[in-house]
Amino acid sequence: MDLDDPPEQREFRARLRAWLARTLPTLPPPPAPADWPARRAHDLRWQRTLYDAGYGELHWDASPTTRLIFLEETEAAGAPYVGANFVGLLHAGPTIAAEGTEAQRQRWLPPILRGEEVWCQGFSEPGAGSDLAALRTRARRDGDHYLVSGSKIWTSHAEVADWCELLVRTDPDAPRHRGISWLAMPMDAPGVTVRPLRTLAGSTEFAEVFLDDVPIPVGNRVGAENDGWRVTMVTLSFERGTAFVGEVVACRRVLRQLAATARENGRWDDPVVRRRLGRLNAEFRALWRLTQWNVSEAAATGGVPGVGGSVFKLRYSHARQDLYDTAADVLGPDALDLDSPWVLDRLSSLSYTIAAGTSQIQRTIVAERMLGLPRGR
Numbered sequence: 001m002d003l004d005d006p007p008e009q010r011e012f013r014a015r016l017r018a019w020l021a022r023t024l025p026t027l028p029p030p031p032a033p034a035d036w037p038a039r040r041a042h043d044l045r046w047q048r049t050l051y052d053a054g055y056g057e058l059h060w061d062a063s064p065t066t067r068l069i070f071l072e073e074t075e076a077a078g079a080p081y082v083g084a085n086f087v088g089l090l091h092a093g094p095t096i097a098a099e100g101t102e103a104q105r106q107r108w109l110p111p112i113l114r115g116e117e118v119w120c121q122g123f124s125e126p127g128a129g130s131d132l133a134a135l136r137t138r139a140r141r142d143g144d145h146y147l148v149s150g151s152k153i154w155t156s157h158a159e160v161a162d163w164c165e166l167l168v169r170t171d172p173d174a175p176r177h178r179g180i181s182w183l184a185m186p187m188d189a190p191g192v193t194v195r196p197l198r199t200l201a202g203s204t205e206f207a208e209v210f211l212d213d214v215p216i217p218v219g220n221r222v223g224a225e226n227d228g229w230r231v232t233m234v235t236l237s238f239e240r241g242t243a244f245v246g247e248v249v250a251c252r253r254v255l256r257q258l259a260a261t262a263r264e265n266g267r268w269d270d271p272v273v274r275r276r277l278g279r280l281n282a283e284f285r286a287l288w289r290l291t292q293w294n295v296s297e298a299a300a301t302g303g304v305p306g307v308g309g310s311v312f313k314l315r316y317s318h319a320r321q322d323l324y325d326t327a328a329d330v331l332g333p334d335a336l337d338l339d340s341p342w343v344l345d346r347l348s349s350l351s352y353t354i355a356a357g358t359s360q361i362q363r364t365i366v367a368e369r370m371l372g373l374p375r376g377r
C-alpha cells in the first residue's frame, strides 16, 4: 500500500486546507461540553457547512485516501468533530447504505449528510451488553406496524436524537441469534420515554430509553425479518473498524501538545516521562497505519470493515487511556483543575475500553475469528 498522497490527492489536500483556514475562524465558539442541545445544534451546523462546501460525504467516501486526508486535515486544523452526528454518520448511515433498500437510502441518508437529523444506537439492554444476543425488547407484528416494548440502556445522545437504530426480538421462539430484527425508530413516536443518566464527568450524554407499545412501520426494518443479527454485525464492524479513525488523528494532536507542554514545564527532563511520550508516539503512529489499512481493506471488500476493527478498537482504547494518564503526569496538579478540558477528557477516556464492546470481548473476537483459536465456551 502506498502511504503517500497520490498526485491528484495533493491538490485536494491543498484545497481543503485553504477552505478550512478560511472557514474555521467564522464558526461560533463550541458550546459547553455538557450542554447537549447546544452541541447538537453546533455539530449539525458544522455538518451542514461541510455539505454546502461539497465535503459532506467524506466520512463515507469510497476512496480511502480522500477520506483519510479529510480526517487528517480537519483534525489538524482543529475543526469540530462529528460529535452528536457520530452514530448517524459513522455507523447507522453506513449500515443503511450497505443493507437498506433504495427507498430507505433515499429517506435516511441525505438528512444525515445535510446535518438535519441525529441518530442514536439502541442496542444495549440491562442484561444484554457483551451478550448482545440476550436482548429481550419485543416487537409484535400488528398489520403494517411492529409494536415494540422493552428498555434500552447507555443510549448515547438519546436526548437529542431524531432516530434510533434499534434491535428488537421479532421471534421469541427462534434460537437467540435468529429471532432479531434491526429497525429505524423515530424518537418522537408515542410510547418512547428517555431518562438521562449522569456520567462520572457530569454529562448526560447517554440515557435509559423505555419503550411501551411503540408503533414502528414494518417498512422501517433494515434487512429481512429475523435477520437482524447479520445486519448488527455490519453495524458493529463500522463502529469498531472505521468510526474512530478521526479520533486517532485528534490523539496525535493532543500528544504533540503534551510534548510541547512537557518541554515548557520541565517534565521533559524526566527520562520516564520522555519514554512514555515516545512510546505513545510510536503507538499512535502504528494505530494511524492500522486505520489506513482498515479503511483500505473495507473499500476493497465492498465497503464493510472486517474483524481487523477489533484489533484497532482494542489497541486504540488502551492507548487513549495511556495518553490521558501520561497527561496527568506531565501536567501535575493542573490536571486536577476542574475547569480544565483535560479532566473531562481523562474521565471520558475510561469509557473507551467499555463502549462499542469491552476489551475482553474484542480479545475473544480476535482469538476466535482472526487467530482461529478454539472457542472458550
Ligand SMILES: Cc1cc2nc3c(=O)[nH]c(=O)nc-3n(C[C@H](O)[C@H](O)[C@H](O)COP(=O)(O)OP(=O)(O)OC[C@H]3O[C@@H](n4cnc5c(N)ncnc54)[C@H](O)[C@@H]3O)c2cc1C
Pocket: 120, 121, 122, 123, 124, 125, 127, 128, 129, 130, 131, 153, 154, 155, 156, 157, 206, 351, 354, 355, 356, 357, 358, 359, 360, 361, 364
Ligand atoms: C460511554 C459509553 C457509551 C455507550 N453508548 C452506547 C450506545 O449508544 N448504545 C448502546 O446500545 N450501548 C452503548 N454503550 C453500552 C456498551 O456497548 C456496553 O456497556 C458494553 O457492550 C458492555 O456491556 P455491559 O455494560 O452490559 O457489561 P457486561 O456485558 O455486563 O460486562 C461486564 C464485564 O464482564 C465482561 N464479560 C462479559 N461477558 C464476557 C465474556 N463472555 N467473556 C469475557 N468477559 C466478559 C465484560 O468484558 C465486562 O468487563 C455505551 C457504553 C459506554 C461506556
